[in-house]
Amino acid sequence: MKKVTGLLLLTLLHGFFPQTALAQDDKTALVPLPSVDDFTRGKDGWAFALGAGIEYETAYEGSDEFGFEVQPAGAIQWRRGDDILYFAGEALGWRGLRADTWLLEALIGFDEGREENDSDDGRLNGLGDTEEGFEVVLQARRAFSNDWRYWLVSRLVTGDNGNLGLxxxxxxxxxxxxxxxxxxxxxxxxxxxxxxxxxxxxxxxxSLASGLAETRLSSGLRSIGLDYNYRHNINDNWQIFGEALYEHFSSEVRNSPIARSNYEAEIGIGFIYIF
Structure with a gap:
């Protein structure tokens, strides 16, 4: 579940102005959203895409340390009508469009956990490593119209490390x-x-091993966040994509000694080649 500065400026260039959607007969993607990968070009059958991106992000949740990380991009997809099965990175999933205004998605992913050495400054020393494990993600988006100009989104992430809702x-x-x-x-x-x-x-x-105060959090609000996605088709095969995310933590999270910052942020850009 498992970010805004530069890319958000692009948002202002687009502006919050009314725009006319193209006829639905011209639709090639399952839904016209840059955050939803669809490399099928509107055709049934297999699709393959491969690429990479570079991200500038916090070292771990709550960290005040930043660094660059290279991430793979792309997916193997199989489409039939309004349904797509896909394998992307460490996730195996399905998404489907229903009644032109409902996008449903389910996937099994991998949570890499956190390691003490994620902090170059030793801020995690004594805390040990959090366990890796699988997690299930269920998501639904409900558009206000079939041009997908505005929508509501909900997501549930559940796994060995607990549950998160968005x-x-x-x-x-x-x-x-x-x-x-x-x-x-x-x-x-x-x-x-x-x-x-x-x-x-x-x-x-x-607490004894790290010298940090013993801390116990309750369930409730974790954060308020902004997520910006951008995608542009350079030609028939090449895409450029970008993402920026900002997550501002709740007061309870900010009071944890692990949270060295009030927020988590990430900004990234990359290229994908569609075969």
Whole structure:
């Protein structure tokens, strides 16, 4: 579940002005949203895409350390009508369009956890590593109209480390229906106590080893976030994409000694080649 400065300026260039959507007969992507990968060009069957991106992001949740990281991009997809099965990175999933205004998605992903050495400054020393594990993600978006100009979004992430829920609203910019353009989402994120303490809690044993105060968090609001996505088709095979995310933590999360910053942020750009 598992970010805004430079790319958000592009949002202002698009502007919050009315735009006329193209006829639905011209639609090639499952939904015309740049955050939803669709490399099928509107055709049934297999699709392959491969690329990479570079991200400038916080070292771990709550960190005040930043660094660059190279990430793979692309996917293997199989489409039939309004349904797509896909394998992307460490996720295996399905998404489907229903009644032109409902986008449903389910996937099994991998949570890499957190390691003590994620902090170059030694801020995590004594806390040990959080466990890796699988997680299930269920998501639904409900558009206000079939041009997907505005929508509501909800997401549930559940796994060995607890549960996280997300609720928000989104806005698409641009007229194209091939998945290019940009979008902005405003979301509220909630977590249960197990998920909260996996990331920001400190047990008595960890407190003795690290010197940090023992901390126990309760379930509730985790953060308010902004997520901006951009995608542009350079030609028939090449795409450029970008994302910026900003997540401002709730007061309880900010009070954790692990949270060295009041926010988490990420900005990234990359290229994808569609075969």
């Amino acid at each position: 609720f928000g609203v989104g806005r698409r910019f641009g007229d194209k229906t091939d998945g290019s353009g940009s979008e902005l989402n405003l979301v509220a994120v909630f977590h249960d106590s197990k998920y909260a303490n996996t990331g920001f809690g400190i047990t008595a044993e960890q």
